[in-house]
Amino acid sequence: MIRLQGVSKRYKGASTYAVRDLDLEVRPGEIFGFLGPNGAGKTTTIKMIVGLLKADQGKVLVNGHDLTLDPIAAKRSMGYVPDKPDLYPRLTGLEYLNLIGDVYGVDGPTRSKRLAHYLEMFQLTEAVGDLIQSFSRGMQQKLALTGALLHAPALFILDEPMVGLDPKSSHLFKEIMREHVKQGNTVFFSTHVLEVAEQLCNRVGIIKQGELIACGTMEELRTGRDRDGSSLEKLFLELTDEGGSYEE
Amino acid sequence: MKSRVISLYSAMLNTHYGLSAGKYYYIKKKQRLWEPLVIVASLGWLLVLAVWFAWMLTEQLFLGGLAFGQPHLALISGTLIVSVLGLFFGFFNVLSTFYFSNDLSILLAWPLRSWEILLAKLGVIVTGQYVLNALFLLPIGIRYGLLARAGVGYVLSAVVVFLVLPVIPLVIASALSVVLMRLVNLSRYRDKLTLIGGILLLVIVFGGTYWLQQNVGTDDPSVLLEQLLSQADGLVKAVGRVFPPSVWAAQAMAYAHTSQGWINLLYLVASSALGLIVLHVLGEKVFLQGVIAGLEGSRGGKRRKKVVLEHVERGAFLTLLSTERKLFVRDPNFALNGLIGYVLLPVMALLPLFGQNLEGNPFEQLNFGEMDPLLVMGGISLFFMVMIAMSMIPSTTFSREGRYLWIVRTLPLSIGQIIRPRVAAAQVVNTVGCVLGLLPLSYLFGWGVLEVGFGIVFGLLLSSVVAYLLVILDLSRPMLDWINPIKAVKSNFNSIVGMFGTMVIAFLLGALFFLNARTATLWLIPLELFLVTGILGGLAWFLTRNVAPKLWAKI
Numbered sequence: 058m059i060r061l062q063g064v065s066k067r068y069k070g071a072s073t074y075a076v077r078d079l080d081l082e083v084r085p086g087e088i089f090g091f092l093g094p095n096g097a098g099k100t101t102t103i104k105m106i107v108g109l110l111k112a113d114q115g116k117v118l119v120n121g122h123d124l125t126l127d128p129i130a131a132k133r134s135m136g137y138v139p140d141k142p143d144l145y146p147r148l149t150g151l152e153y154l155n156l157i158g159d160v161y162g163v164d165g166p167t168r169s170k171r172l173a174h175y176l177e178m179f180q181l182t183e184a185v186g187d188l189i190q191s192f193s194r195g196m197q198q199k200l201a202l203t204g205a206l207l208h209a210p211a212l213f214i215l216d217e218p219m220v221g222l223d224p225k226s227s228h229l230f231k232e233i234m235r236e237h238v239k240q241g242n243t244v245f246f247s248t249h250v251l252e253v254a255e256q257l258c259n260r261v262g263i264i265k266q267g268e269l270i271a272c273g274t275m276e277e278l279r280t281g282r283d284r285d286g287s288s289l290e291k292l293f294l295e296l297t298d299e300g301g302s303y304e305e
Numbered sequence: 306m307k308s309r310v311i312s313l314y315s316a317m318l319n320t321h322y323g324l325s326a327g328k329y330y331y332i333k334k335k336q337r338l339w340e341p342l343v344i345v346a347s348l349g350w351l352l353v354l355a356v357w358f359a360w361m362l363t364e365q366l367f368l369g370g371l372a373f374g375q376p377h378l379a380l381i382s383g384t385l386i387v388s389v390l391g392l393f394f395g396f397f398n399v400l401s402t403f404y405f406s407n408d409l410s411i412l413l414a415w416p417l418r419s420w421e422i423l424l425a426k427l428g429v430i431v432t433g434q435y436v437l438n439a440l441f442l443l444p445i446g447i448r449y450g451l452l453a454r455a456g457v458g459y460v461l462s463a464v465v466v467f468l469v470l471p472v473i474p475l476v477i478a479s480a481l482s483v484v485l486m487r488l489v490n491l492s493r494y495r496d497k498l499t500l501i502g503g504i505l506l507l508v509i510v511f512g513g514t515y516w517l518q519q520n521v522g523t524d525d526p527s528v529l530l531e532q533l534l535s536q537a538d539g540l541v542k543a544v545g546r547v548f549p550p551s552v553w554a555a556q557a558m559a560y561a562h563t564s565q566g567w568i569n570l571l572y573l574v575a576s577s578a579l580g581l582i583v584l585h586v587l588g589e590k591v592f593l594q595g596v597i598a599g600l601e602g603s604r605g606g607k608r609r610k611k612v613v614l615e616h617v618e619r620g621a622f623l624t625l626l627s628t629e630r631k632l633f634v635r636d637p638n639f640a641l642n643g644l645i646g647y648v649l650l651p652v653m654a655l656l657p658l659f660g661q662n663l664e665g666n667p668f669e670q671l672n673f674g675e676m677d678p679l680l681v682m683g684g685i686s687l688f689f690m691v692m693i694a695m696s697m698i699p700s701t702t703f704s705r706e707g708r709y710l711w712i713v714r715t716l717p718l719s720i721g722q723i724i725r726p727r728v729a730a731a732q733v734v735n736t737v738g739c740v741l742g743l744l745p746l747s748y749l750f751g752w753g754v755l756e757v758g759f760g761i762v763f764g765l766l767l768s769s770v771v772a773y774l775l776v777i778l779d780l781s782r783p784m785l786d787w788i789n790p791i792k793a794v795k796s797n798f799n800s801i802v803g804m805f806g807t808m809v810i811a812f813l814l815g816a817l818f819f820l821n822a823r824t825a826t827l828w829l830i831p832l833e834l835f836l837v838t839g840i841l842g843g844l845a846w847f848l849t850r851n852v853a854p855k856l857w858a859k860i
Contacts, residue, residue: 131717145628
């Protein structure tokens with residue numbers, strides 16, 4: 058579903074790479090958690106996958122489409138929710154959702170059905186007619202999520218989706234990820250919350266200083282080398298500590 | 306230690322007018338030095354023109370007024386124009402600075418009294434007003450002083466008048482907006498409030514003209530003019546009924562050497578001080594509640610309309626066009642800056658029409674009524690083209706998105722599909738604005754349907770290709786890192802470059818039309834318009850196809 062081949066990115070004026078020579082494959086039908094300490098390169102990687110940043114080197118393939126050669130087809134197959142979903146404050150929630158629906162070509166009946174479903178689920182049905190500027194952060198995040206799911210994307214990408222959410226909303230997010238994968242789709246998300254990754258993910262990747270230092274199922278990571286039955290938290294601390302490295 | 310208000314004022318002044326950023330880039334870092342040069346090249350000639358116009362007008366009015374014993378006609382005109390403009394623009398400035406700026410949520414958390422915030426913000430607006438006033442008042446004051454051989458008293462009085470004059474119009478505008486903000490639940494009705502305020506001000510201006518006419522007691526414009534000019538201080542008295550401070554200001558300067566002058570100056574200063582006291586009280590009692598009501602937004606409490614989820618499907622083009630238009634019109638910072646030109650033109654044309662006083666109308670004096678239809682057509686085309694650049698809609702289209710640009714960037718659309726609705730949205734607003742401005746002008750000068758119709762058609766074509774180029778200009782270096790939306794339009798270099806470039810094209814085409822008129826080859830005008838549209842259109846097509854995708858990927 059996602060294939061990164063030798064992807065590197067260095068920001069203008071920076072002395073180090075934000076992402077360096079990254080190879081990663083996310084398979085269809087899995088929930089993939091992308092972990093790493095602050096500044097490790099998670100958001101940069103995600104931005105390159107969704108087309109917000111251009112990789113200096115390497116190839117990004119989404120659903121078989123090369124993001125450089127065919128960005129439109131690649132984007133059509135994914136839905137993205139950023140870490141801080143800044144949505145047009147002067148549109149109403151419904152206007153925003155209809156904008157997304159129109160651009161992704163979601164037909165009227167399907168749109169109404171999905172909107173009713175998600176808005177009901179997120180308890181936004183009454184507020185959706187209000188201007189987005191009056192929404193709380195959590196409501197904005199739910200609205201962004203509804204927009205990203207409106208066209209039932211094969212690949213669902215979320216950057217730190219749990220930040221700032223109350224426990225109920227976090228639970229809802231997790232349920233949605235599971236539901237989405239059950240329908241044969243793929244979820245790729247970054248997070249700091251290791252418990253979430255542990256509960257949800259089929260596989261996780263750990264990135265540090267722009268390089269992927271571990272990738273595999275929880276079981277593979279736990280039993281790898283001498284780490285017999287370590288928790289993800291212990292594993293993460295071990296791997297992201299100076300000098301720690303692990304290869305599948 | 307600076308007082309809190311002074312400190313707050315300096316900080317706001319620095320951020321509002323980008324002074325700190327300018328110092329940092331141009332003086333400390335010595336970077337982007339070409340920017341001030343382009344700004345001077347773009348706006349310098351307008352400045353020179355305005356000063357020259359005020360200088361010449363003062364001379365004419367002084368000599369004309371002298372014959373009727375009213376040589377200070379120029380001073381009265383200057384102070385009145387400055388006051389009315391201050392009131393009109395001040396209202397919108399006050400709304401955007403007091404209520405729609407993003408710093409209020411920060412300021413309210415600080416240990417500041419509400420009047421301190423209000424005063425610092427008013428100070429920032431007054432400072433801006435001084436710069437604008439200087440354009441009109443300085444040349445008028447200096448020219449009048451030279452012609453009247455005025456002494457030291459005049460200079461002293463003029464300095465005080467200059468400093469005090471912007472206060473009253475801005476206090477009125479502030480009081481009006483503070484009260485309106487308290488009465489209406491703002492965050493939900495911002496757009497409507499702005500519109501209502503604008504209409505209210507227009508009503509005041511038209512009403513004032515009508516009232517003035519009624520009070521003089523005649524319907525005949527020539528008799529009215531004669532009465533105003535023939536009575537000693539007739540015009541002064543008439544204007545004084547509508548807006549006394551401008552008369553006090555003019556008389557304080559004109560009679561500076563007499564007690565009458567000093568009394569008028571006292572009136573002006575005292576009324577300004579009184580205005581500030583009223584504002585202080587309003588600030589304490591009303592301002593804070595209004596701001597908090599705005600910040601609270603529409604969350605909870607109110608009765609919501611039932612939302613209907615069914616929606617008519619539209620293609621990407623129409624939905625993006627509609628979104629672009631909504632986002633532009635709904636943000637008063639964008640809408641006011643972009644649409645003000647469209648409002649001013651019909652108002653300027655209609656104002657004398659409403660007062661039935663065609664004599665002295667600047668448009669009438671330009672003899673537009675006797676122009677060749679082909680010239681009219683060419684002029685209308687240029688008007689469409691210039692206005693689309695002045696609106697700043699296409700030249701700031703990506704910049705206005707700021708941190709929301711991620712939404713469009715992640716949509717499965719090519720850059721061509723993204724540019725087209727933006728051009729169309731700009732053109733929709735431009736067409737409505739220009740046609741509304743053209744209607745009173747066409748009526749006034751008796752232009753024919755054909756020349757106006759063809760002018761509009763050529764104007765649409767020409768302004769569309771220019772809009773394409775302006776959108777690509779903004780795409781090449783969008784200003785995305787703004788916090789205050791007003792910066793995305795007012796402090797955006799792309800809008801200045803866009804206006805300058807369009808002015809150059811308009812100037813060259815205008816010169817060509819002038820040559821056509823001189824050489825009796827006016828029939829060439831449609832061909833020239835076609836040719837220029839074709840060249841610019843070809844350039845736009847090439848850039849959209851070959852350059853825009855690269856620029857889009859680079860952002």
